[in-house]
Amino acid sequence: xxxxxxxxxxxxxxxxxxxxxxxxxxxxxxxxxxxxxxxxxxxxxxxxxxxxxxxxxxxxxxxxxxxxxxxxxxxxxxxxxxxxxxxxxxxxxxxxxxxxxxxxxxxxxxxxxxxxxxxxxxxxxxxxxxxxxxxxxxxxxxxxxxxxxxxxxxxxxxxxxxxxxxxxxxxxxxxxxxxxxxxxxxxxxxxxxxxxxxxxxxxxxxxxxxxxxxxxxxxxxxxxxxxxxxxxxxxxxxxxxxxxxxxxxxxxxxxxxxxxxxxxxxxxxxxxxxxxxxxxxxxxxxxxxxxxxxxxxxxxxxxxxxxxxxxxxxxxxxxxxxxxxxxxxxxxxxxxxxxxxxxxxxxxxxxxxxxxxxxxxxxxxxxxxxxxxxxxxxxxxxxxxxxxxxxxxxxxxxxxxxxxxxxxxxxxxxxxxxxxxxxxxxxxxxxxxxxxxxxxxxxxxxxxxxxxxxxxxxxxxxxxxxxxxxxxxxxxxxxxxxxxxxxxxxxxxxxxxxxxxxxxxxxxxxxxxxxxxxxxxxxxxxxxxxxxxxxxxxx
Numbered sequence: 001x002x003x004x005x006x007x008x009x010x011x012x013x014x015x016x017x018x019x020x021x022x023x024x025x026x027x028x029x030x031x032x033x034x035x036x037x038x039x040x041x042x043x044x045x046x047x048x049x050x051x052x053x054x055x056x057x058x059x060x061x062x063x064x065x066x067x068x069x070x071x072x073x074x075x076x077x078x079x080x081x082x083x084x085x086x087x088x089x090x091x092x093x094x095x096x097x098x099x100x101x102x103x104x105x106x107x108x109x110x111x112x113x114x115x116x117x118x119x120x121x122x123x124x125x126x127x128x129x130x131x132x133x134x135x136x137x138x139x140x141x142x143x144x145x146x147x148x149x150x151x152x153x154x155x156x157x158x159x160x161x162x163x164x165x166x167x168x169x170x171x172x173x174x175x176x177x178x179x180x181x182x183x184x185x186x187x188x189x190x191x192x193x194x195x196x197x198x199x200x201x202x203x204x205x206x207x208x209x210x211x212x213x214x215x216x217x218x219x220x221x222x223x224x225x226x227x228x229x230x231x232x233x234x235x236x237x238x239x240x241x242x243x244x245x246x247x248x249x250x251x252x253x254x255x256x257x258x259x260x261x262x263x264x265x266x267x268x269x270x271x272x273x274x275x276x277x278x279x280x281x282x283x284x285x286x287x288x289x290x291x292x293x294x295x296x297x298x299x300x301x302x303x304x305x306x307x308x309x310x311x312x313x314x315x316x317x318x319x320x321x322x323x324x325x326x327x328x329x330x331x332x333x334x335x336x337x338x339x340x341x342x343x344x345x346x347x348x349x350x351x352x353x354x355x356x357x358x359x360x361x362x363x364x365x366x367x368x369x370x371x372x373x374x375x376x377x378x379x380x381x382x383x384x385x386x387x388x389x390x391x392x393x394x395x396x397x398x399x400x401x402x403x404x405x406x407x408x409x410x411x412x413x414x415x416x417x418x419x420x421x422x423x424x425x426x427x428x429x430x431x432x433x434x435x436x437x438x439x440x441x442x443x444x445x446x447x448x449x450x451x452x453x454x455x456x457x458x459x460x461x462x463x464x465x466x467x468x469x470x471x472x473x474x475x476x477x478x479x480x481x482x483x484x485x486x487x488x489x490x491x492x493x494x495x496x497x498x499x500x501x502x503x504x505x506x507x508x509x510x511x512x513x514x515x516x517x518x519x520x521x522x523x524x525x526x527x528x529x530x531x532x533x534x535x536x537x538x539x
Contacts, residue, residue, distance in 0.1 A: 031211030040144035052175030082134025091142035091419025099146035106140030111199025142418030162345020169337030177327030226279035233264025292523035293404035299517035301428025317475030336391025344396035356396035357521035363393030365514035372507035
């Protein structure tokens, strides 16, 4: 039997739930919209911080636990893999059992897994508990959006999502700064232990403030086969993107996993048209604005995460900055996201999402183009201009695309919509890192040998060429021990110039992706179901 959820081609049907927990007036702290926002922001901050803060701790973890480079990579990859695979299913759990319970379980589990990592004495334990972090983070993130959707009335939802986006942006960009301080002045374990008191605070606030919101038409059964097919397809796709730089984009294994993921998605789509209670009613995507919002989130994440990936190497390995200094140089990006997100929410409320979204992607494209002009000796002032422009461009996209996705979904699917939003961002970030990484690798491979020869340096064997190329791709000069200072300086110049050429090309590709997203932005519109939330809530 086909799904009973029907949505028209321009926006979902407005299904206002009958009076119940979600429509009762808030009394005191319980269910108060702004206190709800503060509570979910504290929980979301943990997950967003962990996306970047751990990268700073990886070298210290490797040294302390004797980890290989591949094992260190899995400290990050295992977390993102678990998070990306579980997000949509976790959103469905929130729709079924209530977003309050799902959020609190996610916070408790995430904090507990963080504490366990800090107590780990082997790299295997660190990786295992990072998987648990990702799974519990997947419970937490869609539930946070579901709570905001159910608590705020339509006229204030954009501002709430703006502040929510501000917290995510500030936490993501501020992670390297906080991580650098903790690793340098405490230890790597403190990067994880810090989540424990934050989690306790979020649970305490949640127990007092959060109100259980459940839509009348919330699902009562689970599409187990759909969950299996979607999770398997997502796993194969993200796995292929993670391993492609190691296997090669033309490798059979890479395309085997991509092919399996495509087949998995196709079987999932077919099954969803047959099952009575689908995991994701495909009619949801007949909403052009919602589909455009998902695509826009993917494209934004490709440009942002892929472009930012190389900036950290540029600051630390080319300019020789410490992790803390590199983080401080990204403050213009963080600051503009903090300032721009609430302003974007206000603007979207007034004029709708199309103009702010399109304008944000134009600014993002200009910022990525500006970053393609960076040189080895570019000063901090020039860098700050492009970083600030990037933050100013990202803010309305983060806020607007989220509102378009969540606001154009029926209330009973708000958790699934939140999962879609987060999954789109995770897949876009993985795609950006993988695709732009491949662009960087290709450019470095094609330029390094010629630049090396033009500098009059001794020729390299094939094996040495491969090793040198890998080092240059992250801005490191491949200098062997005992190399004379004059020769080392020449190698450094060649390595940095070659890295800059690769970063420039990758940034131009990111700018092109952002420019294409401008046209997608014009397909969006204000969420037609936002008013199904908490119209009677006390503000």
